Amino acid sequence: LAKTTQPISMDSYEGQEVNITCSHNNIATNDYITWYQQFPSQGPRFIIQGYKTKVTNEVASLFIPADRKSSTLSLPRVSLSDTAVYYCLVGDMDSGGYQKVTFGTGTKLQVIP
Amino acid sequence: NAGVMQNPRHLVRRRGQEARLRCSPMKGHSHVYWYRQLPEEGLKFMVYLQKENIIDESGMPKERFSAEFPKEGPSILRIQQVVRGDSAAYFCASSPPGRFGQETQYFGPGTRLLVL
Numbered sequence: 620l621a622k623t624t625q626p627i628s629m630d631s632y633e634g635q636e637v638n639i640t641c642s643h644n645n646i647a648t649n650d651y652i653t654w655y656q657q658f659p660s661q662g663p664r665f666i667i668q669g670y671k672t673k674v675t676n677e678v679a680s681l682f683i684p685a686d687r688k689s690s691t692l693s694l695p696r697v698s699l700s701d702t703a704v705y706y707c708l709v710g711d712m713d714s715g716g717y718q719k720v721t722f723g724t725g726t727k728l729q730v731i732p
Numbered sequence: 733n734a735g736v737m738q739n740p741r742h743l744v745r746r747r748g749q750e751a752r753l754r755c756s757p758m759k760g761h762s763h764v765y766w767y768r769q770l771p772e773e774g775l776k777f778m779v780y781l782q783k784e785n786i787i788d789e790s791g792m793p794k795e796r797f798s799a800e801f802p803k804e805g806p807s808i809l810r811i812q813q814v815v816r817g818d819s820a821a822y823f824c825a826s827s828p829p830g831r832f833g834q835e836t837q838y839f840g841p842g843t844r845l846l847v848l
Binding site (some may be wrong): 653655660661662663664665668706722723724725 | 736767773774775776777823825836837838839840841842844
């Protein structure tokens, strides 16, 4: 299983850009990197997924260096409603071709007014 | 397109009773996953099912826990003879079929089980 390591917590002021980095040194060739967001008492919500280089959507950007041993989730101009736990996941592929994801403890982001 | 639905949202059971948790995947999704989350911890994979098949149950406790995903109807996670340590949030996720498995998983709101 590809293990991920992220900071336990981060604080940021409203309006700032937040970058959360995740390490996944033993990522496999077929693995994709996925980030989820979880609010208290809710299920995780998909944010963004990528394989290499840079991916951007309406919510965030994901930067993946060439060696793919880490990735950085970038949230532009955070607001109070972005306070949540952010999980970095690396898909674990088996011969059946399904993604058995492994959740770590995530990064608890606290946005301060 | 309705999201993943789980019910009940909250379930209280006394020790020794049975708990049945239901999950209806998103329309068109044939893969269902169950996770358990203890307070202040990440989600832990329990089981992965396709219609009428258990594909991977490596995260399920060996006793008292079972899961099914029948041809018709929701997926059921069943916990027999519950103990206090079973108290947790149980999340279901679904994904569409796909060869290489990088499909996004869509999560339900969870069922919070409290064992008294």
